[in-house]
Amino acid sequence: MRPSHAPKPTTAPAGPGSGGGLPRGVLALLTCAAFVIFAQAFMIAPVLPRLAAAFGSTPGMVGLAVPAYLIPYGVMTLVWGPASDRLGRRPVILASLAAFTALTAATALAPTAGAFIALRLATAIGASGVVPIALALVGDLVPFAQRGRVLGWLFGAMAGGIAVGSSAGALAEPAVGWQGLFLAAAAAGLLLLLAAVRALRTLPAPATAAGTARPPVRRVAAGYLALLRLPRGRRTYGYVALNAVLHSGVYTWLGLYLERRFDLGSVGIGLALLGYGIPGFLLGPAIGHLADRYGRARIIPAGVALGATCALLLAAPLPLAAGVTVVAALSLGYDMTQPPLGGIVTDLPGHRGQAMGLNVFTLFTAFGAGSLLFQTALPLGFSTALVLFGLTALAAAALAVPLFATERPHFGAARRPG
Numbered sequence: 354m355r356p357s358h359a360p361k362p363t364t365a366p367a368g369p370g371s372g373g374g375l376p377r378g379v380l381a382l383l384t385c386a387a388f389v390i391f392a393q394a395f396m397i398a399p400v401l402p403r404l405a406a407a408f409g410s411t412p413g414m415v416g417l418a419v420p421a422y423l424i425p426y427g428v429m430t431l432v433w434g435p436a437s438d439r440l441g442r443r444p445v446i447l448a449s450l451a452a453f454t455a456l457t458a459a460t461a462l463a464p465t466a467g468a469f470i471a472l473r474l475a476t477a478i479g480a481s482g483v484v485p486i487a488l489a490l491v492g493d494l495v496p497f498a499q500r501g502r503v504l505g506w507l508f509g510a511m512a513g514g515i516a517v518g519s520s521a522g523a524l525a526e527p528a529v530g531w532q533g534l535f536l537a538a539a540a541a542g543l544l545l546l547l548a549a550v551r552a553l554r555t556l557p558a559p560a561t562a563a564g565t566a567r568p569p570v571r572r573v574a575a576g577y578l579a580l581l582r583l584p585r586g587r588r589t590y591g592y593v594a595l596n597a598v599l600h601s602g603v604y605t606w607l608g609l610y611l612e613r614r615f616d617l618g619s620v621g622i623g624l625a626l627l628g629y630g631i632p633g634f635l636l637g638p639a640i641g642h643l644a645d646r647y648g649r650a651r652i653i654p655a656g657v658a659l660g661a662t663c664a665l666l667l668a669a670p671l672p673l674a675a676g677v678t679v680v681a682a683l684s685l686g687y688d689m690t691q692p693p694l695g696g697i698v699t700d701l702p703g704h705r706g707q708a709m710g711l712n713v714f715t716l717f718t719a720f721g722a723g724s725l726l727f728q729t730a731l732p733l734g735f736s737t738a739l740v741l742f743g744l745t746a747l748a749a750a751a752l753a754v755p756l757f758a759t760e761r762p763h764f765g766a767a768r769r770p771g
Contacts, residue, residue: 357585358645361512364473369679373380374494374495374496375490375491375494375495375503376521376553376555377548377553378552379490379553379556380503380506382548382549382552382553383484383487383490383491383507383508384506384507384509385545386450386483386484386487386509386549387483387487387510387511387514388510388511388513388514388517389514389538389541389542389545390453390480390484390514390661391484391510391511391514391515391518392514392515392517392518392521392538393457393534393535393538394422394423394480394514394515394518395514395515395518395519395522396518396519396521396522396523396534396538397418397419397422397621398419398519398522398523398605398608399475399519399522399523399608399623400522400523400526400531400534401415401416402610403526403531404418404466404531405459405466405536406471406551407531408465408466408469409466410465410466411495412635413720414466414749415466415469415470416468417470418470418473419525420721421470421471421473421474421477422473422474422477422600423477423479423482423720423721424475424477424717424718425474425477425717426477426478426480426481426581426713426717426750427481427714427716427720427721427746428711428712428714429477429478429481429482429715429720430481430482430710430711430713430714430717431577431710431714432710433445433449433481433485433486433706433710434484434486434489434704434706434707434708434709434711435573435576435704435706435707435710436482437482437486437489437597438704438705438706438707440489441556442489442493442553442556442706443553443554443556444481445482445486446483446486446487446490446549446553447546447549447550447553448478448482448548449479449481449482449483449486449545450480450483450542450545451479451546452476452478452479452480452482453480453483453542453623453642454477454542454543454545454546455479455539456472456476456480457476457478457535457538457539457542458459458536458539458730459472459534460472460476460535461531461533461535461539462532464746465654466480477724479495480675481707481713482695484507484511484532484670485709485710485712486505486706486709487507488507488695488699488709488712488713489699489705489706490556490711491503491507491699491710492698492699492700492705492708493557493705496719496742497696497700498762499645500641500696500699500700501640501641501642501643501644501645501649501693501696502641502642502645503638503641504641504692504695504696504699505637505638505639505640505641505644505692506605506637506641507632507692508633508634508637508640508641508688508692508695509635509636509637509638509688509692510634510637510716511635511674512629512630512633512634512637512684512687512688513631513634515627515629515630516626516627516628516630516631516634516684517627517630519608519626519627519629519769520623520624520626520627521623522534522623523620523622523623523625523626524620524623529635534759538647538751545684556601562727571660573707576703576704576707577707577711580701580703580707580711581711583645583701583702584698585701585726586701586708588756589694589697589698589701590698590711590712590715592653592657592690592694592749592753592756592757593691593694593695593712593715593719594715594718594719594722595718595719595749596656596657596660596682596687596690596691596719596749597691597696597716597719597720597723598719598720598722598723598726599657599660599661599716599723599745599746599749600660600686600687600723600726601719601720601721601723602724602726602727602742603660603663603664603667603683603725603727604629604683605723605727605741606627606724606727606728606731606735607629607680608622608626610667610677610735611626611676613666614676614735614764615673615676615736622655623692624727625677625680626678626680628677628678628680628681628684628685629680629681629684630680630683630684631681631684631750632685632688633684633685633687633688634686636688637688637692639734640652640688640689640692640693641692643692643695643698644692644696645762646762647759647761647762648762649693649694649696649697649757649761649763650757650758650759650760650761652689652690652693653689653690653693653694653753653757653760654750654754654757655689655749655750656685656686656687656688656689656690656693657686657690657746657749657750657753658686658746658747658750659682659683659685659689660683660686660687660690660746661686661743661744661745661747661749661750662682662686662742662743663679663680663682663683663686663743664683664739664743664746665739665740665743665744665747666679666740667679667680667683667739668735668736668737668739668740668743669736688735691716693760694725695706695709695712697760698711698712727742730742
């Protein structure tokens with residue numbers, strides 16, 4: 354069921370300045386916030402050698418900053434989600450954005466590798482209440498029939514942030530230093546925070562009364578279990594995890610793949626990875642509109658199949674231009690799957706903050722698992738690892754056809770099973 358305060362469907366404009374029932378300017382603000390937060394999250398990997406040299410440490414030690422960010426980010430969404438259901442989306446987004454800004458600025462002052470890793474962990478805890486709760490807010494205020502296009506803007510911004518962050522880490526660090534990267538991200542966060550204070554002031558109150566007693570942990574846990582008892586919830590969260598494992602496994606190691614296969618340096622790798630986020634950044638809203646119009650039954654299997662095809666193509670001896678094109682197409686496969694899956698999550702019954710919190714927890718946990726699984730297969734060679742991931746994704750695409758067959762436009766939330 355949708356909350357009683359959700360507005361009636363309206364005709365949404367094409368641009369990000371407004372979206373469905375969101376107050377004017379809120380979608381643009383949230384899109385920019387998603388871009389900045391994901392850019393700073395992924396700008397570290399390309400500069401690990403520089404960071405190791407700066408701290409007098411090793412790339413392996415400093416590399417712990419990556420899981421130190423991703424894992425707490427995912428876990429903390431299990432807390433931010435119920436908190437936003439109870440307290441409202443606005444205070445959670447503002448508090449999280451403020452924490453992100455302050456901690457990102459503090460990271461530029463880290464004197465040692467240990468302090469750097471600790472600050473990345475703290476930043477993840479603080480920052481993880483912005484994007485997931487923004488997605489829940491879209492579910493609150495935008496009708497399901499229009500939600501795909503709006504979510505497309507947010508997921509497109511995430512994809513663009515990942516690509517620009519990875520590239521900026523490689524390209525801008527020689528000019529501004531690693532400290533400059535974090536100070537720039539903090540400055541962007543401060544501007545977004547100031548804009549958010551004003552733009553989010555008209556958001557509706559939470560569905561649950563904020564003044565009542567805090568719900569016990571057992572009740573929150575029961576809410577998560579209820580989501581997983583739903584057939585629709587299980588298959589959706591299952592595919593969120595599977596899709597994240599397949600894509601993160603390949604993407605995490607693309608830098609090393611490009612270095613070994615094409616003998617690229619850091620600048621070449623940064624430019625090649627820039628193409629990974631371009632399709633989602635440009636086509637995210639269009640893909641979401643297709644999901645709204647034709648349903649997610651076809652788009653999700655097609656996206657998984659495209660990712661599988663790209664993994665198999667990367668295993669072949671491609672020339673550089675073809676390899677870079679396939680990298681861009683790989684990101685398109687992600688953009689055809691994760692945003693539509695997120696749209697389904699926002700339509701599950703129960704507290705929407707919890708539903709989205711579980712979604713992001715599943716997503717980021719699977720990101721880490723995918724990276725580790727691909728690393729485990731690497732001793733067999735890049736081509737073998739890519740073939741294994743590609744064949745697994747092909748099987749998942751075939752299975753997705755019957756599993757998501759009911760995700761069509763004429764199945765309203767009240768009539769859709771599970």
